[in-house]
Amino acid sequence: MKQLNIGIIGYKFMGRAHSNAWKKASLFFDIPFQPVLKVACGRHRDSLMEFAKKWGWEETETDWRRLIERDDIDVIDIATPQHLHAEIAMAAAKAGKHLFCEKPLAMTSAEAETMLQVCKHSGVTHYLNHNYRRVPAIALAKRMIADGLIGNIYHWRAAYQQDWITDPNFPLTWQLQRELAQAGPQWDLNSHCVDLAHYLVGQITDVTALTRRFIDQRPLAVEGAMGNLKAEAAGYGMGEVTVEDAALMLVNFENGAVGSFEATRFANGRKNKLSFEIYGSEGAITFDLERMNELQYFSTRDPDGLRGFRTLLATDENHPYIKHWWPAGHIIGYEHTFIHAAADFVTALGSGTAIKPDFADGIAILKVLEAGLKSATERKTIRVE
Amino acid sequence: MKQLNIGIIGYKFMGRAHSNAWKKASLFFDIPFQPVLKVACGRHRDSLMEFAKKWGWEETETDWRRLIERDDIDVIDIATPQHLHAEIAMAAAKAGKHLFCEKPLAMTSAEAETMLQVCKHSGVTHYLNHNYRRVPAIALAKRMIADGLIGNIYHWRAAYQQDWITDPNFPLTWQLQRELAQAGPQWDLNSHCVDLAHYLVGQITDVTALTRRFIDQRPLAVEGAMGNLKAEAAGYGMGEVTVEDAALMLVNFENGAVGSFEATRFANGRKNKLSFEIYGSEGAITFDLERMNELQYFSTRDPDGLRGFRTLLATDENHPYIKHWWPAGHIIGYEHTFIHAAADFVTALGSGTAIKPDFADGIAILKVLEAGLKSATERKTIRVE
Amino acid sequence: MKQLNIGIIGYKFMGRAHSNAWKKASLFFDIPFQPVLKVACGRHRDSLMEFAKKWGWEETETDWRRLIERDDIDVIDIATPQHLHAEIAMAAAKAGKHLFCEKPLAMTSAEAETMLQVCKHSGVTHYLNHNYRRVPAIALAKRMIADGLIGNIYHWRAAYQQDWITDPNFPLTWQLQRELAQAGPQWDLNSHCVDLAHYLVGQITDVTALTRRFIDQRPLAVEGAMGNLKAEAAGYGMGEVTVEDAALMLVNFENGAVGSFEATRFANGRKNKLSFEIYGSEGAITFDLERMNELQYFSTRDPDGLRGFRTLLATDENHPYIKHWWPAGHIIGYEHTFIHAAADFVTALGSGTAIKPDFADGIAILKVLEAGLKSATERKTIRVE
């Protein structure tokens, strides 16, 4: 099988999740190329070497520009914080590399527009890794909605709730600094939910938002120790939190639905709870990422007196992605969404077709998120252009 | 035991729920007066007579003014649609009757202010029946919050979802007409949720809202056939729906919390689902009215590795109201909240103390709801005065 | 409306639940007679008087024989511990009184057979109050099974779990003494589950059982303080527990299904958790009394990929008993099962038809329970005769 050489930039939480995906994709899916873990790239040589050895990356680089210059790399996998995405993506696209890029796409939609233009000009495939589209239960929801099972949609209600920074002594990691992250949960979490809303419901036309910061100062963080939603305080001072801690939005959709979003890192007891409810004229669907193998489905077409929300355990052979895994009832987990993304990405490369979501989708998401920040500042509704 | 003569106005859904409460309060609670179902009042004599006979109301009146003139009535129970509340309440208060009034309090906060002034001037007790405060699980939540069990509150997230008008052929009942109802779910459902937010979290300082009507015209309804969330179409034409079908709000609280509200009659599969989530610095509490005997509670004080949302079945003897009912695990239902209200109301009369929520609380609720409607129209944040 | 004079014997937990039922039945149901709370009977005059006053029983008696002699009593409501059932029931039946009898029916099936013979000879109506048949969700399950919705039944799996005696200092109440109770959870709890199995699945042909006592001695109890699953220790000594603390059974049904039962008072965290699962050739149904308004339903007839257990909230107008109560989504509670029983009982008296379950059903239950005790002793399977 022809090989597909991957160069990855970033080796923390996402670096691991992506490495695992590149290694496993061909074991469970029939894909046209064999992904090769060719070069891992990061700034800190020691931890990079350890990562590369663990995961079998053949070589390492500490300068991402050198990685991009290499002729033997087919795909650049961007697993860095978002403030580096644009520069890397554009350089890589210009060098003819296909792009597998972590979310959120960029710091601004303007930046993202430029990224997309470069990709189009270079003719490379660009994939934006909003991995939750590839949760089988969510892909099933998409199919059900497309099949008309819940009719016309009236309501989208989403929340993405975490609690990893409720401790005031949690340090000032990059995620809490505007110059590195652009925003807090609005970028990190609502980007996922807006992507899902675009995917499942439709385009958003206006946004009314409210944001809030609950803790203004935090201990400075030890650099390099910030992966995996954990971090260590450096012990020598405090710094300003410059992003919001919570971001809420109300929206209108082009198709007449209304929607709400709530993203927070201050919901004690919620670890990674992305939940949504969709109500339509013929039924309803709800989902909770902490029980990601399940989908709740209500149908008005069930007989009178026998209607109720049913728990679909999305592990049947005919559910999306599942025939590649285990028998019904044998659940899969978070990491599998990355494997699905890698498999679909390689398949798209093989057939020369596009894969969704891509940078154009990323731009649309960022425009909604930007409208949200603007609305929160100006305290009025903002149209999404 | 001294008797307390009740005169009720209205005999549909709320008329039944209140009658049941007046009859049962003394059976399960030790209250200082025996409520007597003295006079039932309504416009349609035949159905009124049937109601009165069924429930043991000793007499009937078809003109509420005559009821209020009677010397033998101690309490006026207002169980009519809201457009009648102000006139009845003020007349009754002037006549020295204590008031047990259904929610929402009135058509406007200005109207409600006048109601309150009259009550104060007359010295009568005024109770506004936001009955959900008296769900044992919610009263337990209040106690837990007051005891500091979840610390300072960051988030309030509420939804009140129903589906009784998703059918486009559901007729144009009074609840769908602005001149009779003032608003749709914003008045009917969000009034409950704002009351609970005031009760459990604190005062709201500003509101940003979005409302939506999904269906503009409906068949005209048969008059008099509109109780119990059911109705019959008259068969001779269509009329304009003049209230919203869904109302969403984002709010700030005085104490620094942020909140969201979502109220709709278009959530297929949800019958009477009032749910809320409260996240604080030390824990969290969530509730769902369709499982109203339960409360979910998360505590950061639990040992590391043993933390999780626990289901409190609020039927223990030491839970609010429960010692008057059945052994642990033997659940109660919707109607019991009215019995609790009746018992507390009679107790308050006995001791000469106030009972909450009262008309002042109703004014505060209406101001938030009005700010919501204004925000939805003007598409900007509105301060609650 | 013609009156139906009730005489009740017993005034503790069941006395209250029955009194409430007699008072409320006519308010919510159209029944042919008006139950009158005529005479309450009990041994302790002071607490009896208090009870009678609270609930409006017109008169009291401390000797149940005198009650039965009265000409003005139509119905004897037996709300005593089971060791008194037979004597009372037979005397009352001989006096021509209709019988509304608490469960379990008697101390032995032989005793129960005699009771039934006397009733038949006297021509009185005999009702055995296994009230859970009249939980709307369970009556709905019955209807669904009768309609063939789950096909032929393969499995019945039931548990009735409580925890009110896990504290070793909980005193030796009558429920823990063989001469007063005959058995522990086998009589008290499994009687309910066997009744439901007979109702929903069919007749049981053989039983294999295991029983266990976890605590052999307990403090003696203050007499008269044993209602409502609570009790006080007398403080002057210990006594032998002479019933089992847990009773488990495996059974075969006549129709080819297999079943299991598990009843215990030692399941910490379970207050009144009666749960069952039924699996058939076309679907499945499960139930949990702590969420008694809900029924879980799985259908193999749902489309492939869209199958799952759905939560039926058994509060729709077309669900059993519900049209007499509140709109959909407004739940009812434990006490309502007694009201349903009272309404159906009065209706049966009015039409001169039988009501189920009756003493014949009680005999069938006791035979299964006796086979269980025998099996547990002999450690072998026992046929139910």
Place this chain on the structure above:
Amino acid sequence: MKQLNIGIIGYKFMGRAHSNAWKKASLFFDIPFQPVLKVACGRHRDSLMEFAKKWGWEETETDWRRLIERDDIDVIDIATPQHLHAEIAMAAAKAGKHLFCEKPLAMTSAEAETMLQVCKHSGVTHYLNHNYRRVPAIALAKRMIADGLIGNIYHWRAAYQQDWITDPNFPLTWQLQRELAQAGPQWDLNSHCVDLAHYLVGQITDVTALTRRFIDQRPLAVEGAMGNLKAEAAGYGMGEVTVEDAALMLVNFENGAVGSFEATRFANGRKNKLSFEIYGSEGAITFDLERMNELQYFSTRDPDGLRGFRTLLATDENHPYIKHWWPAGHIIGYEHTFIHAAADFVTALGSGTAIKPDFADGIAILKVLEAGLKSATERKTIRVE
């Protein structure tokens, strides 16, 4: 890192799950040897070759005896149906190979005893893959019980429910033939539950059981098409089902607890639902494999009025195995239990210590299962020797 050469026998459902485990163990865990997928062995060359290529097994063999003769193999991974386990295991042990053996261990406990003797004599490590011990939530339950969090155990209540053969046209696969499988769910499913009971509660002293076959004849199956709980009918006749379809047991434990087991392939709607409840003097724990990242925990030590079953999402860093995976709230799946087993197995080889469960545990399980079959036949309680 020193390599550990694996030879696997069997390449269906378990072959895939094991291959995945051997490949991933070193990526997520620090283990002393690098497992090498050296030789895959199976009878059907074409599908074997396809399997080996997919998973990267370096070589293939169609005769397991030749595989065992090879000097370069360290571990024999037995992923065949159970009727082949004994012969393979004994040959491999005699050849000095360490054993990683699928469950159930063997056809009989006598056979298993011989297997253990050979292993002991050869000094090889023997692991029996009851993989559910290595579900993080179950390992957490073990730790909690060991820490005394639920006190002395009173009750174990387990069920393992599937529905893959409810269709009468599902063919006669090897799992339904006594000479190949020895028994039905008693071997396949109850072996897991008995293992967990031994692990979490203690030794079982006697068994009372009931088994049932619901369908006696099925279409003959196409050979070789029976993996993954699916199969194809051959289309040329029917054959006798010679195992039970359901197996229920009641047991006593040495430590005074009582237990129940229910295993079936006829529970429509249940795909792979292994659930258990454990009640102790200080609390309770429940688990459901279809939500395998969660554990329900009740503690009597929680404050009065604040007690309830809490959902532990077993994805915290300090939960067993989790620090090797993803941040809290990012769930894992079925396949991870095999990776944990592989990692622990390799670690045990590195340190020269034993790993549990082993063949001795397998013997204990089989003795309970055999007592169950005997009890079901003789209809009496059987002591476990």
